[in-house]
Amino acid sequence: MxxxxxxxxxxxxxxxxxxxxxxxxxxxxxxxxxxxxxxxxxxxxxxxxxxxxxxxxxxxxxxxxxxxxxxxxxxxxxxxxxxxxxxxxxxxxxxxxxxxxxxxxxxxxxxxxxxxxxxxxxxxxxxxxxxxxxxxxxxxxxxxxxxxxxxxxxxxxxxxxxxxxxxxxxxxxxxxxxxxxFNLKDYEAPGGGCLLTDEKFSNKIRDFIAHDTFTVEDIPTLKYGRQLRLPEGAKFIIGRNAEDNEILEKIKNQKFIHIDTELFGPHSLISANASDNDKVLAAKLVLAYCKQDFEGEQTLMFEDVALTTVSDMSRHDAQKYFI
Ligand code: SF4
Incomplete structure (x- = not known):
């Protein structure tokens, strides 16, 4: 049996x-x-x-x-x-x-x-x-x-x-x-909660489906990193820590492109169809979250496309875009 x-x-x-x-x-x-x-x-x-x-x-x-x-x-x-x-x-x-x-x-x-x-x-x-x-x-x-x-x-x-x-x-x-x-040991599960019961995660799903169709590949883009919706509609994700960065770097999703910088800082992604204005804003926010000191203009790569800008925004400025 x-x-x-x-x-x-x-x-x-x-x-x-x-x-x-x-x-x-x-x-x-x-x-x-x-x-x-x-x-x-x-x-x-x-x-x-x-x-x-x-x-x-x-x-x-x-x-x-x-x-x-x-x-x-x-x-x-x-x-x-x-x-x-x-x-x-x-x-x-x-x-x-x-x-x-x-x-x-x-x-x-x-x-x-x-x-x-x-x-x-x-x-x-x-x-x-x-x-x-x-x-x-x-x-x-x-x-x-x-x-x-x-x-x-x-x-x-x-x-x-x-x-x-x-x-x-x-x-x-x-x-x-x-x-x-039954002599069970270590039965308290580490962080066992279902994300669908979490208010913040639920807001992220609602935001996602208001802008795009949702598929299995999109799940990690909701689970990791700070999640922002930029003024012209792009979704922007920026790693919070080394664990996020490692996972975000591996994401392969046609809806998103990776943003790279030579500076020491978080890994980030933005909607593949982001407008130029949203890309400039994302670049400035990436610079705001970089941990390395730098001066003047910086060039960031949006996959194959270079974008040069200055850092004139703070982490505080990012908050109004948080989902
Ligand atoms: S949706 Fe409800 S039943 Fe399903 S895994 Fe989450 S908490 Fe459990």
Whole structure:
């Protein structure tokens, strides 16, 4: 008997998988990559948690289909920000069901807890997710199982319902007890938040789609660097630190061109169709953020095109263009 666990690396999904593994069932922990997870790399953390509970780790990239089917047209709308949680969960289960068949598993599990999140994990939302993903009966939520209708794995006797949990609500005491019982270490995920629940990130998406069509290649252009919208419509991105600069340097996206300077300073990008005025403004702002002292005119390269200007703007001047 094999099950697929929807896996985020967080405590709840880890415990849910462990409860099933302890019933002698092989669990494949499946992380679904929507493209909007944290900017921190959590792969090592997820693998570490899987190792502790004896689950195999796999990741499935659904970025394209997420943008096509979920992000801009959620049937059940958005949460407080750009987070289409009900449709997002349903998409994840739909994908998990697809891989369940491919990977020879018989049912799905998730770490959802009834009533833990008022909007996306109340009983009505959990049911909507089942209907939308067509997973009715196949999805077992081990942490709240005893508070929910029995699923196929329980009624068929593949899983002993008596050994599952009855956790309801936001209190995490029982999860902590189970973490201790299972001897789980380092279970606090570093920066695990979904960016779609972040107000500032949501504003960046809204700004982007007001000016351009959005595709998978555009995701990193929203995640890294200071984000500015210049007066004549160009998008301008300027690295905040070495980590941003390293990632921004590697971006290959036809909608953007890279700006290079000989000076020691941030890496930056601007819309490929930027007007001349926006390019001059961007050049001045790049100079404002350079860390090296210099005097007089400077030449910056907008890919193959040189632009020479003086530095007569400050970082403070940049603020009015921040998205
Ligand atoms: S928080 Fe983000 S990843 Fe989680 S369900 Fe909502 S939109 Fe999806």
């Amino acid at each position: 094999k099950a697929i666990a929807l896996f985020s690396g967080g405590l709840d999904s880890t415990i849910a998988a462990k409860l099933i593994i302890d019933q002698g069932i092989e669990v494949i922990a499946c992380n679904i990559n929507t493209g909007f997870g944290s900017t921190k790399d959590r792969l090592a953390h997820m693998k570490n948690m899987c190792q502790q509970i004896g689950a195999e780790f796999r990741s499935v990239d659904i970025r394209d289909e997420y943008i096509q089917d979920v992000l801009f047209t959620p049937k059940y709308g958005y949460g407080k920000n750009f987070n289409p949680c009900i449709d997002c969960h349903a998409k994840m289960f739909e994908v998990a069901k697809r891989v369940m068949e491919e990977w020879g598993a018989s049912f799905l599990i998730s770490g959802e807890v009834l009533g833990q999140r008022p909007m996306s994990q109340n009983s009505e939302s959990l049911q909507k997710v089942l209907n939308l993903s067509n997973c009715e009966g196949l999805l077992l939520r081990p942490l709240s199982a005893k508070a929910l209708t029995p699923t196929i794995p329980e009624t068929e006797g593949w899983v002993d319902r008596e050994k599952l949990e009855h956790i309801v609500g936001r209190n995490r005491e029982r999860q902590m007890e189970l973490a201790e019982k």
